[in-house]
Amino acid sequence: MIAKKMEGLVKGSSVIRAMFEEGKKMAKKYGAENVYDFSLGNPSVAPPEDVKRAFVEEVENEDPTFLHGYMSNTGYEDVRAAIAEHINELHGTKFDGGNIIMTVGAAGGLNVVLRSLVDPDDEVMVIAPYFGEYDNYVANANGKVVVVAPNPPSFQPNLDEFEDKITARTKVVIINTPNNPTGVVYSEDTLKKMGEILEAKGKEFGTDIYLLSDEPYRELVYDGVEVPYVTKYYANTIVGYSYSKSLSLPGERIGYLVIPSEVADFESVYAACGVATRILGFVNAPSLQQRVIMKSLKSSVDVSIYEKNRNLLLDHLKKLGFEVATPSGAFYLFVKCLEEDDKAFANKAKEENILVVPGSTFGCKGYVRIAYCVDYKMIERALPAFERLAAKYK
Amino acid sequence: MIAKKMEGLVKGSSVIRAMFEEGKKMAKKYGAENVYDFSLGNPSVAPPEDVKRAFVEEVENEDPTFLHGYMSNTGYEDVRAAIAEHINELHGTKFDGGNIIMTVGAAGGLNVVLRSLVDPDDEVMVIAPYFGEYDNYVANANGKVVVVAPNPPSFQPNLDEFEDKITARTKVVIINTPNNPTGVVYSEDTLKKMGEILEAKGKEFGTDIYLLSDEPYRELVYDGVEVPYVTKYYANTIVGYSYSKSLSLPGERIGYLVIPSEVADFESVYAACGVATRILGFVNAPSLQQRVIMKSLKSSVDVSIYEKNRNLLLDHLKKLGFEVATPSGAFYLFVKCLEEDDKAFANKAKEENILVVPGSTFGCKGYVRIAYCVDYKMIERALPAFERLAAKYK
Numbered sequence: 001m002i003a004k005k006m007e008g009l010v011k012g013s014s015v016i017r018a019m020f021e022e023g024k025k026m027a028k029k030y031g032a033e034n035v036y037d038f039s040l041g042n043p044s045v046a047p048p049e050d051v052k053r054a055f056v057e058e059v060e061n062e063d064p065t066f067l068h069g070y071m072s073n074t075g076y077e078d079v080r081a082a083i084a085e086h087i088n089e090l091h092g093t094k095f096d097g098g099n100i101i102m103t104v105g106a107a108g109g110l111n112v113v114l115r116s117l118v119d120p121d122d123e124v125m126v127i128a129p130y131f132g133e134y135d136n137y138v139a140n141a142n143g144k145v146v147v148v149a150p151n152p153p154s155f156q157p158n159l160d161e162f163e164d165k166i167t168a169r170t171k172v173v174i175i176n177t178p179n180n181p182t183g184v185v186y187s188e189d190t191l192k193k194m195g196e197i198l199e200a201k202g203k204e205f206g207t208d209i210y211l212l213s214d215e216p217y218r219e220l221v222y223d224g225v226e227v228p229y230v231t232k233y234y235a236n237t238i239v240g241y242s243y244s245k246s247l248s249l250p251g252e253r254i255g256y257l258v259i260p261s262e263v264a265d266f267e268s269v270y271a272a273c274g275v276a277t278r279i280l281g282f283v284n285a286p287s288l289q290q291r292v293i294m295k296s297l298k299s300s301v302d303v304s305i306y307e308k309n310r311n312l313l314l315d316h317l318k319k320l321g322f323e324v325a326t327p328s329g330a331f332y333l334f335v336k337c338l339e340e341d342d343k344a345f346a347n348k349a350k351e352e353n354i355l356v357v358p359g360s361t362f363g364c365k366g367y368v369r370i371a372y373c374v375d376y377k378m379i380e381r382a383l384p385a386f387e388r389l390a391a392k393y394k
Numbered sequence: 395m396i397a398k399k400m401e402g403l404v405k406g407s408s409v410i411r412a413m414f415e416e417g418k419k420m421a422k423k424y425g426a427e428n429v430y431d432f433s434l435g436n437p438s439v440a441p442p443e444d445v446k447r448a449f450v451e452e453v454e455n456e457d458p459t460f461l462h463g464y465m466s467n468t469g470y471e472d473v474r475a476a477i478a479e480h481i482n483e484l485h486g487t488k489f490d491g492g493n494i495i496m497t498v499g500a501a502g503g504l505n506v507v508l509r510s511l512v513d514p515d516d517e518v519m520v521i522a523p524y525f526g527e528y529d530n531y532v533a534n535a536n537g538k539v540v541v542v543a544p545n546p547p548s549f550q551p552n553l554d555e556f557e558d559k560i561t562a563r564t565k566v567v568i569i570n571t572p573n574n575p576t577g578v579v580y581s582e583d584t585l586k587k588m589g590e591i592l593e594a595k596g597k598e599f600g601t602d603i604y605l606l607s608d609e610p611y612r613e614l615v616y617d618g619v620e621v622p623y624v625t626k627y628y629a630n631t632i633v634g635y636s637y638s639k640s641l642s643l644p645g646e647r648i649g650y651l652v653i654p655s656e657v658a659d660f661e662s663v664y665a666a667c668g669v670a671t672r673i674l675g676f677v678n679a680p681s682l683q684q685r686v687i688m689k690s691l692k693s694s695v696d697v698s699i700y701e702k703n704r705n706l707l708l709d710h711l712k713k714l715g716f717e718v719a720t721p722s723g724a725f726y727l728f729v730k731c732l733e734e735d736d737k738a739f740a741n742k743a744k745e746e747n748i749l750v751v752p753g754s755t756f757g758c759k760g761y762v763r764i765a766y767c768v769d770y771k772m773i774e775r776a777l778p779a780f781e782r783l784a785a786k787y788k
Contacts, residue, residue: 002666003513010665055453068643111675119397136673249462251681271404272396279530281505286680287645
């Protein structure tokens with residue numbers, strides 16, 4: 001017998017597995033080139049060449065006992081210092097290695113923060129649409145999720161509702177910008193106002209509310225859009241970062257947390273996150289990956305490939321009359337369905353061999369997410385299928 | 395404010411940090427070569443050369459999008475199949491890739507199993523002396539730790555007490571052989587009897603009790619001792635393995651779980667562990683490490699180096715009259731203190747610049763753990779210091 005709280009999750013995961021199996025069946029039936037799978041957020045652009053060189057150089061030249069050995073649970077000191085300096089150069093901040101904790105991807109980092117801060121029944125606020133895994137991460141820490149409803153068509157957070165839903169038990173607010181699933185980047189104005197609201201509410205309740213900014217898509221932005229660095233707008237901000245997308249290393253599980261010295265109870269929070277890294281079983285971020293990152297700080301995948309994908313699909317969908325949030329970042333389009341029921345719409349899409357994820361998975365009914373981190377040619381081949389899908393509703 | 399349940403852990407970790415800082419101070423004061431640090435279980439033997447070659451080959455020859463990308467949360471299919479086959483060759487078992495889940499080290503694997511199986515207030519049994527982190531892993535899953543008292547001088551588990559303490563709420567029993575901190579290998583007779591007891595108790599209570607065998611030290615054995623493969627003695631056994639010690643890759647966080655098809659509710663348990671890998675924030679074991687492991691299955695560190703260390707230190711301590719459990723494996727000696735209070739004894743050792751860990755950290759007062767995964771020459775230099783320590787009690 002598995003744990004009761006796992007039963008629902010296992011059922012949910014078999015639904016996803018069933019969808020995946022069906023996709024494979026469709027590929028067999030219609031030919032792989034005639035199935036248009038936009039369901040997965042798996043980077044399609046290759047990692048930069050200098051990341052490859054860094055891997056080889058580290059393994060060939062570094063003392064292996066050092067390279068593959070334990071270090072402090074928070075990560076190698078020189079790696080943390082180099083990352084802090086790199087962030088300072090980009091964003092004019094003043095971090096040092098003592099503000100950084102290396103993590104097993106952003107997912108690992110988020111769990112570390114939640115375990116460190118959340119007591120049973122503390123509230124963790126999320127803003128829909130949001131990455132569904134947050135529900136599980138909060139449950140791991142025995143917290144309660146509070147959802148701020150989606151705010152279409154801009155998908156900037158509804159700040160009135162945000163303010164109303166903050167209570168004396170609100171411990172953490174998670175934001176994700178550029179956003180999965182909308183691709184929307186929160187504006188500087190949004191972040192300023194969120195900061196002011198959090199500041200005022202913290203004073204009102206006499207509590208410390210931490211803003212946790214989940215930023216795996218920070219570097220994937222288009223049209224020259226800037227992603228404001230969130231620590232500038234609210235002192236109690238912790239940043240979770242991952243190299244999954246910026247260097248296309250999702251399988252390697254490497255990221256970091258930034259815990260600014262300004263956050264409330266900084267020393268306890270930093271120490272707790274170090275302890276949580278250990279006791280949650282991560283122990284430390286993979287050591288080789290840490291050292292490779294230090295050598296690859298200025299590298300990036302070729303973002304123009306994603307931009308080209310986005311432009312092709314976005315133009316086509318707009319021409320067909322679809323309503324789409326302006327996706328300035330990440331590699332997703334969040335498209336309004338042509339009927340109310342997003343699952344029914346996703347099924348209609350499947351009839352045209354288009355695989356997309358219903359918005360209800362992200363706490364936002366009536367939309368579907370289209371992940372365009374795929375081959376450009378697949379998008380070209382899919383365009384007539386989207387046309388047929390639109391035609392069904394005419 | 396950090397979470398209340400983290401406060402004690404942070405305090406505890408600052409005690410350890412203080413010890414570590416004191417060690418560094420001692421090295422400054424007396425010279426690093428005159429401080430004998432036996433406190434850390436950090437492998438001192440270099441990883442095998444073919445592991446290095448495997449890292450370089452994978453990075454140079456494999457498609458990078460595949461090599462560094464997401465795979466199933468349970469790990470690459472071919473890696474899992476190869477590991478199953480390797481275990482079958484060694485132990486005559488009949489696993490396939492569908493019995494294996496790749497994990498972020500053994501620590502990650504243990505957390506995955508506990509999260510999958512344990513409901514709040516379920517009991518998880520551990521046998522003292524035991525790795526203190528188990529307490530935290532069980533707490534992560536909201537379980538309750540039940541401790542079977544130490545059984546010196548053999549440190550084979552006290553099976554009467556083991557039997558007595560099994561209740562209707564016992565969900566998991568964790569064993570660790572070769573053992574940290576004693577170096578003792580549980581005998582085939584011990585494992586058979588444990589299996590029979592678990593079988594009978596499960597029937598008595600109408601429950602499924604899972605035996606979780608934590609085996610990072612499996613390959614580190616001496617004197618030709620065999621470590622019985624635990625799945626043979628009890629059907630409901632899950633094995634947690636790590637390459638931290640056998641390949642000296644502790645920083646790389648790579649290991650696996652074996653979930654035999656014979657365990658109760660196999661399909662749910664395997665699916666739940668896959669889901670737990672994802673939702674706990676591991677997502678998957680580091681991808682490059684998975685592929686390197688597949689190429690390095692027959693490799694091992696040079697265990698004779700640890701054996702030489704053990705023999706030197708063990709002979710010397712025995713000559714000095716110390717009582718030591720027979721350490722057939724791992725890289726630890728568990729030595730009876732010359733006074734009742736193990737912390738006081740560890741402090742006396744520190745006066746001779748010897749750093750060891752009090753047994754109470756492992757739930758076993760009156761002993762200290764000496765980690766001999768250190769340079770042979772440091773052991774040679776430390777011998778007179780142990781002599782002076784013994785002389786204090788004459």
